[in-house]
Amino acid sequence: MNVLVVGGAGYIGAHTVQALRERGHKVFVYDNLSTGNLEAVPEDIHFFEGDIRDGDFLRHIFAEYLIDAVVHFAACSLVGESMQDPAKYYNNNVVGTLSLLNAMKGAGVEYLLFSSTAAVYGEPTSLPITETALCQPTNVYGRTKLAIEWSLADYAQAYNLKYTALRYFNAAGASLDASIGEAHPVETHLIPLILQAVTKHKALQVFGDDYPTPDGTCIRDYIHVLDLATAHVLALEKMVQTQQSAVYNLGTETGFSVLEIIKMVEQVTGLVVPYTISPRRAGDPARLVASVNKAKQQLGWQLQHSDLQQIISSAWQWHCK
Template sequence: MRVLVTGGAGYIGSHVVRALLQAGHEVVVYDNLSTGHRQALPGGIPFYEEDIRVTERLTEVLLAERIEAVLHFAALSLVGESMQEPQKYYDNNVGGTLSLVTAMRQAHVENLVFSSTAAVYGEPEKWPILETAPTFPTNVYGRTKLVIEGLLADFAAAYGLRYVSLRYFNAAGAWPEGTIGEDHGTETHLVPLILKTALGQRKAISIFGTDYATADGTCIRDYIHVCDLAQAHVLALEHLGRGGECRIYNLGSEQGFSVRQVIETAKKVTQRDFAVEEAPRRAGDPAVLVASSAKIRQELGWQPQRSELETIVEDAWRWHKAQPGGYGD
């Protein structure tokens, strides 16, 4: 299929671009580079440095490039910032998606794979989390993603939009060859923060809370290799290409890893010791967040290949060690 990837120069989007190309799809990237990096994209593919909120321009590109499906990653995703700047997040995430599906209607493009988040569940009482679990997001970022899922369902019912929404927690790792990886202007993710500490770019890594009801007292989170996430998006696209129905899928490890496990694995992989500080709990941090991926495994045959914790950290370390300054080097 000939596909448009919005936010394709971002961390997850750039990995999906490569997975799509490997699977034989034709790719066009649409990204305003507010958080993405042009260097993360392979040469030779059409690239538009544009904002998806400009509906008329987006419609022009969809028509001119003969797009058959869209994979949508263009979003702001910093939880803390979302609580301080809700207007910014509703404008970009919800407004941008409304602009996108409006342009898709005008260009007669019916297929959409949406990058959602397990943050729509908030603080669930049971885990691993199923797609049928109640959705009570505890931050603005998660609420914008849940609003978008409702928007997509409404467009599907009224206009025939066909979509797959993928909900996941922590993407981690990097392309195995180390050519692309994680590089955020404001880094909030645990794995890159640990590896930056191992590189001496940070004085210490902080553990927020050591008295949770878990085996080692630290929070347990879901980590999925970004390449396994990318493969799930390819499978979702091909499901729609076969005429498949609208679906919502979780992407998870079904086991999760504690903060201490991630730190100790990083020390083993990097063969470097570094300072670890214990800090008080952060408000709103649940003890365990782990999603079930049974549904997508059964229905689409998704089989993660690189989501063992050591493999995730090894691939991420290869990228960070080779590019300590990220794409700026």
């Protein structure tokens, strides 16, 4: 297929571009480069610099390049910032996605693979979290993603859109050749922050040590970005094959606390991680761990790289490079 990857210069987007190409799809990348890196886009790929709110430009690309499907990663995604500036998040994430959907509808592009998030669940009532769990997001970022999922369902009902929403937990790690890794203008993800603390000898802030968890720090489900990228390819092909919309969790069904991650980084690097304890951040649930039975059964998806030591080792190799 001809696949437009919106946000394809970003961390997960760039890995998914590689995975799509390896499966034989022709890939085009659309990104406004506000957080993406042009260096992550292969030179032989058609790249378009643009915003998803530019519907005219999108419609031109859909028609000119006969796009069959869209993979949508473009979003503001900082939880703390979303609580401080909700207007930015609703404008970029929700209004931007509606612009993308309307451009697709006008051009007759029927397939959308959407990068959603475990943040749609909020504070879970039971673990692991299944796709049927109640969605009660505790932060603005999660609420914008849930609003988008509702929009996708309504567009699918009315306009024959087929969509798949992938609710992923904590993406981590880097490509095995260390060519692509996490490089955000403002870094908020735990593992790269710990690696920065190690190399720059600057204390990491651990937000909260009074959560109802064994060591008092938040527990999250960390999945290797390569396993995420594989799931995107499988989900896109399944959607086209079945002509059905779907929602899948993507995680590992295993949770690690912040302090456990710190200990593993120390084991992998042989260095001591300096850290201090700060107050909790608003909107941070204590535990988020996925059930991924649905993705395994329906997509034939299997984890290949998501052992915690593998994840941190690949991130460390990229960080060193």
